[in-house]
Amino acid sequence: MAIFFNTRGEHHSEFKNSSAHGIKLDGVYWRSVAHYVEAQRFSCPEVQEKVRKSPYAFAARSIARAVPDALRDDWFDVRDRVMEKAVRAKFEAHAELRAALCATGKAEIIDGSVLGTYWGAGAGGTGQNKLGKIMMKIRDELSDE
Incomplete structure (x- = not known):
């Protein structure tokens, strides 16, 4: 059995990086995992802060993509370590999310985004699903605690 998120049915939407589950990392509050990860793509503190303050995760991505020359x-x-750090912080900070993640048991977790071939499964399921793999690793560690 597999558990998909980032799909049209919005099942397990709380697993999405854009879900409104804030995290505190590096001494700063971030509105979502997406905000943190997008900001970390840049070494410029001004760009990072602009991304952090954006009202929505989609806006954070737009800001980040508008300055491709500033990519670190x-x-x-x-990027894998940054993503894992942020996803871990999300599930550690929110007990209801941690419970939902652990409740998935040993099921494969798949980011069903048809556009993302690195973090997600991509169209036709040929992507690397790195985000799903990170979530399964964190789930296993949290379940062992």
Whole structure:
């Protein structure tokens, strides 16, 4: 059995990075995992702060994508660690989310985004599903505690 999120049916929408479940990381409050991850793509504090203050995750992505030249040099080396740090903070900060994640048991968790082939499953399920794999790793660690 697999559990899909980021799909049209909005099942498990609380698992989405854009869900309104704030986190505190690096001494700062972030409105969502998406806000944090998008901001970390840049080394420029001004861009990071603009992304952090954006009202919605979609706005954070738009701001981030508007300044592609400001992308940090090591982003592709650190992005998995950044994502895991933020996703972990989300599930540790929100007991109801932690319970929902652990309740998935051993089911495969799949980011069903048809556009994302790195973080998600992509169209036709040929993507890497890195976000789903991170969530399963965190679920296993939280379940062991």
